[in-house]
Amino acid sequence: MSDYVLAFDGIGQDFPMPGQRATIRVLDGISFDVERGQFVAVIGPSGCGKSTLLQMAAGLLRPTRGAVHHRGRAVTSVNTEVGFVPQQAQLFPWKSLAENVELPLLLRGVAVSERRERVAGALNAVGLDGFERHFPSQLSGGMQKRGSIARTLVYRPDIILMDEPFGALDAQTRMVMQNDLQTLSLQAGATIVFVTHDITEAVLLADHVVVLSQRPSRLLANIPIDLPRPRNMFEPFRNTGFEAAYDAVWTVFRSQIDIGRAH
Numbered sequence: 001m002s003d004y005v006l007a008f009d010g011i012g013q014d015f016p017m018p019g020q021r022a023t024i025r026v027l028d029g030i031s032f033d034v035e036r037g038q039f040v041a042v043i044g045p046s047g048c049g050k051s052t053l054l055q056m057a058a059g060l061l062r063p064t065r066g067a068v069h070h071r072g073r074a075v076t077s078v079n080t081e082v083g084f085v086p087q088q089a090q091l092f093p094w095k096s097l098a099e100n101v102e103l104p105l106l107l108r109g110v111a112v113s114e115r116r117e118r119v120a121g122a123l124n125a126v127g128l129d130g131f132e133r134h135f136p137s138q139l140s141g142g143m144q145k146r147g148s149i150a151r152t153l154v155y156r157p158d159i160i161l162m163d164e165p166f167g168a169l170d171a172q173t174r175m176v177m178q179n180d181l182q183t184l185s186l187q188a189g190a191t192i193v194f195v196t197h198d199i200t201e202a203v204l205l206a207d208h209v210v211v212l213s214q215r216p217s218r219l220l221a222n223i224p225i226d227l228p229r230p231r232n233m234f235e236p237f238r239n240t241g242f243e244a245a246y247d248a249v250w251t252v253f254r255s256q257i258d259i260g261r262a263h
């Protein structure tokens with residue numbers, strides 16, 4: 001029996017063009033599976049439909065064709081068992097860090113003593129002990145991102161969906177966050193689908209890299225990355241096999257980038 005937690009089965013998506021009868025085909029027959037405990041990176045050019053795919057897994061959008069299956073059941077409404085870490089941290093500015101992280105538990109009616117314990121655990125897991133009473137404006141961008149991840153971890157989702165979560169961070173903060181995410185995912189055995197447009201980030205973090213084409217997007221390759229763990233996030237080239245893994249992704253992805261065109 002397969003141990004797939006999440007399966008994208010022949011996903012297609014057409015969006016209406018505003019003010020026109022025509023539609024735009026965004027995704028065209030995308031199929032791939034995510035196994036329990038796996039880290040899958042999805043890479044593709046801007047506008048190819050990466051965020052759209054995650055929205056489908058979260059049940060926020062029904063695909064035009066095909067279906068997403070979570071634990072063998074088609075996702076047809078909001079999927080409360082997945083956690084979503086958006087590109088921007090989106091913490092509520094008028095709530096403290098602890099209150100922000102507590103929110104999903106409040107919405108689920110978790111008792112106060114358990115809420116306290118789980119908020120403390122989630123903040124500890126992302127290295128934010130001692131900042132419980134800080135408001136988002138009093139935290140750095142990296143800390144806000146950690147808070148956003150803690151808010152997802154706190155309700156122990158079955159799968160964590162991350163949409164270019166580190167895109168807006170500076171280069172150093174980003175490496176530290178990648179390293180922390182690796183530690184977290186190794187310790188917790190989490191199942192993660194991670195959207196990025198950064199090949200190095202995808203290769204360093206993932207067990208599999210799914211490469212999508214430009215719109216209308218097709219799956220170009222699903223590449224296993226067998227580098228030993230833990231991987232060195234700070235010196236990518238020191239990981240044995242990194243070059244070959246990067247090449248495997250780049251060879252497929254390069255056709256999707258207009259090299260030499262004036263941007």
Ligand SMILES: Nc1ncnc2c1ncn2[C@@H]1O[C@H](COP(=O)(O)OP(=O)(O)O)[C@@H](O)[C@H]1O
Pocket residue numbers: 015016026044045046047048049050051052053
């Ligand atoms: N709700 C929507 N209505 C119409 N078009 C949309 C909608 N959501 C996304 N799109 C279009 O679908 C394409 C893919 O969007 P998106 O999934 O955000 O791409 P990516 O995350 O890969 O950059 C874009 O061209 C975007 O304009």
Ligand SMILES: [Mg+2]
Pocket residue numbers: 050051052163
């Ligand atoms: Mg996107």
